[in-house]
Structure formats: structure tokens, C-alpha cells
Amino acid sequence: MRNPFGPRTGLPRLRESTLAGTMKETRLIERLVAIGWRGSRSVLVGPGDDGAVLRGGLVLSTDLAVEGVHFRFDWTRPEEAGFRAAAAALSDLAAMGAAPEALLASLAAPGDAALCEALQRGIRDAGDRVGAPVAGGDLSRSPGPVVIDVAVVGRTRRPLLRGGAGEGDGVWVSGELGGAGGAVAAWSAGEEPSVRARSRFVRPPDRTGLGVALSREGLATAAIDISDGLTRDAAHLARRSGVALVIDAARLPLDPGAGGDLSLALAGGEDYELLFTAPEAAAGRIAALGRELAVPLTPIGMAERGEDVILLDLNGCRTPAPPDGYDHFAAPGDRS
């Protein structure tokens, strides 16, 4: 049996792509943040979390989707590509505990009005799902691949940040993991994904209600959305919080679309579920909240003194997870 924790080289990583193989995207993003970020009286939380927080509890985030990198029209219809792009941006608001107020939709597309309208319908539908309109945007013809950039604005009185997890906190995940990764794996192998897996890819879940409730009730100490894979996003949360996250593989809620492949739940990405931490005392209320919202909420581990992500494998043995997850664009020497 293949080691589910080993690097997978067959699965394309859609989210954190690498530029030219010379510098990993995460590192370049850090460089860009260092160039652009200035302390500001107006901006309470700058880059490095799921969204920026401005005075008045305003939360901003933006998400690019590039044809051929994040989506392909032989995999998804244009409406679905638009929906996914907007849902990905809205997922950042959910992870911050913010209620969405508006979307801005920018489309760079070759000359095809019907395509633009279909993309916009998808974006609109994702906004409708959370009660937020497309309040503006921009449009340009482009000779290149379709580029969708969705900026979102929401509000919260108490933003959920990545940096608040404390030792002893429980680690929770919403929904089920690995279904969207199952669709990508199937497409990449030239196969049709299962209906369930495809649906998880083209219609990411909406965790707005969960994020808003966690924020309002002060239940979570830290949160992040799972876009790049559980291991990788858990590592972001662990690093910002200054703790280790111990995750019990046997407790991971595996989506039926993952076809039993645990590595898809760990590193498949595209899940758009929430990973959050909470004090043990909140566990009962969190379980009740999951029932109220009809969202599966699963305790999958615990925050400890230390750093990075530690996996308890199916035999109960501790295995360090590479902090960057499985970066298939990284040079082999970069892998730990």
C-alpha cells in the first residue's frame, strides 16, 4: 500500500503554482508583501491572513483564477469557473468570520461576450448564495487565457485570525476533505471524476454561516480556509500561532469523492473547508453548532508546544508533515 504521507507527483497542484521554477510562489508572495506593505492607521491586519482588516471591522480579500492554472474549460463550464472563483474569494471571508457585503468581479477575456456573461452568472450565483451582490468590477479584452479576479468585502466585529491558537486547543475541520482533489486527480489521469468529486470541485461549500457564528460566539481562537490542502494550510496556521498542530489521520473526515485516498484529504487542496482551533471548553458548543448549521464539524487533533504540523498516522506513529505540504513544483532538493 502506498504511503499516504509520501509526496505525490501525479497530482497537479492548482493553487500555489510556482513561477518559472526559480522561486516558489510562497516565497515570491512574501517578497511582494514586503515590497507593498506599510503600517497604516486604517489597516488593522495587513497581508498574511485570509483577508486584510480595516477600521470598522471591514475585511477585504481577493482571489485570482487563471484559465489553465486554476481551472480548465474542458473540466468545467464557464458558469462553474466563475462560481468557483467567487466562492474561493468568499471562503476567505468565512475564514475571517466576516459576513459578505459585496463582490467586485474583474474579467480579462478574449472577445467572447457569451463567455463573459456565463462567467459573470457564476460569480453572481456565488454572491447570491451568501446574499452579496456584484457591486462593481472591470472588463478587458485579453489575447491570453481568461483571468478572473474577484475582490470581496465583508464585516465582522471580531475577525478570526490565523495567529490565535494556543497550546491545548482542539483542532477542528468542517465538512469532508479530498473530494475536489479527487476530481483533479481523475481529470489529470484522463478519467471522468465521480459525480460527487466533480461536484465538490465545481461547487465549493459555503462556510459563511459557520465562520460568522464562530466569530460572533467567540468560539474559535484561530481559523484558516483550506485551499492549498490541509497539511499546507495547517502549517500556515501553526506558524502564525507559534504552536505545533498534531493531526490524527484516523479522524480526518474523508469525502466520498476522494475514493478512499487519504493523501487527497491531506494535500489535495481546493476543499474550501474551514480549519479552526478552539479551547477544549468550547467543544460541546461547537458540536452543537455543527448540528444547528447542518455542517459536519470534526475534531481532528490538538495544538501543542512546538512548530509545524505533526501527523499521527494510521498506526498512531508521529510523522512530521513537510511545512510546505507537497509542492510539486519545488525542485526535488527542496523537499524535506
Next chain:
Amino acid sequence: MRNPFGPRTGLPRLRESTLAGTMKETRLIERLVAIGWRGSRSVLVGPGDDGAVLRGGLVLSTDLAVEGVHFRFDWTRPEEAGFRAAAAALSDLAAMGAAPEALLASLAAPGDAALCEALQRGIRDAGDRVGAPVAGGDLSRSPGPVVIDVAVVGRTRRPLLRGGAGEGDGVWVSGELGGAGGAVAAWSAGEEPSVRARSRFVRPPDRTGLGVALSREGLATAAIDISDGLTRDAAHLARRSGVALVIDAARLPLDPGAGGDLSLALAGGEDYELLFTAPEAAAGRIAALGRELAVPLTPIGMAERGEDVILLDLNGCRTPAPPDGYDHFAAPGDRS
């Protein structure tokens, strides 16, 4: 002498490009707005103005810049392309009378870290000019042309809208017009633009202080920024306000970079100056404000009962300006 009000076919229109020639971009934008826009308690002003206005006086706008459509790297350095893209987005906030608080910078670019960093430096510099940081953004590799999307957030207690001009209001313009168009015309003819014209293209003016003062002091009844050319943007303002704007060509402040070509001031675009209307009683205070801010403010006409834009040509004769300006992508039969 060439009629300065006639259609120019030699000058590429950079801003309102057309998709596939089947539908003009303005019309497609209207279709996209109709698809995406829902009334909303949170959004006080939706699409159709320079920015959207949310509860609390929050103003949002976004601006796409696509390599080969809005800028070219054989015309401008990457830092300049980034600066222009951000300055264009910030110009929308100025036109709304909003003080900028933050930028979000999204870059879709081929694998070249140095290029991305240079673009980001330009975006950062434009933010620095108005005291707003780059609080977030996104990055993706893309095989296609470089796409920059800058979303901006600002605040105002009294947004300047396009729709408030009344009959009898004076029409004002800031700065000088046609310089950036002069640079595009020169490049398009295979020539080097003058230093002045080039500078007007790569470093659009910052009219934040003017817009904020007009809003704070309640001086302007309507405002718009001039990105697509005076005639075209004046037509937007006239239509939203339900008035005609009579513009006296002899009074237009012609930028030295326009090389004396009045048509560049009328239709060249890329000026990023403010066009605004104000009651006659405010004229004295506006003139004083221009001196305080060291921004030339020129009265160029008047709002009248009627519709569209009417040009008083250099002989004092009235000439209707085509409501869409000069759309070089439109089919010949579309031109009035």
C-alpha cells in the same frame, strides 16, 4: 487643418476596448452589470459610477490593466506599468471624493519574479503617493499577457456621484488634457513621445486632495475621472445627471504633451484628471481651492437642459459630440 472633432482612426483606444467586434465593451459591461447587480441593504451605490459605495461611506473600485491592451513593456518599464494600473484605480476614488485606505494588488504573470517585484514596486509607489498601503492581493503564474488588477478602498462622508449635475452648473476640469494621448499617438506612429507626454502617460496625476476637498466642502454636484477621454466621460456624467454638457473647446486646458492637437484633449484618454460640475455660486471658492492645492482648475462649460455633450468649436459653433466619443472598434455604421 484637420477637423479636431472628427473621428481619429490612427489613435488606438486603450481603455474601452471591444470584445470580438460583435458587441461594444460598454454594452457588454451593461449586460454584465445587469447579470451581477442586486439591490442590497449594504451597498448604497452599485455599479455605474466610478466606485461602489457601501454603508459607512466606504468606496470600492477595481481597475484591470492588461499587457498589450492597456500598456506595453516596449513603452513603459514594469514599475511604470504597475504605477499606472494603481493610479488608475485610485483615480476612481478621487472622483468619488474618497480618501484611499488600502489597495489589493493581483498579478497574473509569466514566471519572472523580478518582473512581479517591479510591478509591485510601482503599485506600492502609487499607494505611497496617497498614503495607502498594499494590504493584500493575489499572485498567479499565467502563460498569457501580464494582467494587473488593483482593487482600492477609500472612505468619504459625502460621495461625489456622476448623477448630480443640475442645469446652470458650471463644468470644470482639473489639470491639463491630452498629454498622455500624445504619448500613445507618438508610440503608435513609431516615434518617441516628448518627455512631457511620456511623463503624463507613465505617471498619471493624483487628484485625491482635490476630490476629497470637493466632497468635504460640498462644492461639486457631480464628478467623474477622465480615463476614456473628455468627450466620452462627459457623456457618462451628462447621461447619469439627465443634462446636456456644453463644453467650450477654446477653454480646454491643453497639455503641452498634446503638441497642440485639440482632439487629444477631447478623445485621447488616459488623462486621469477630474471633470466636475458645481453651482455658479461655488466658482470663487473652487478657484481658490485650485490655488491652495496648486492644481489648475478650469471652467470649460455649463450644464444645460438636454442630453449628451455639445461642443462649442473654435468658431463658437455648436457641434454635437457623439455620446460614445470616438470608438475605434465600433463598426463604421455605428458612428454618428
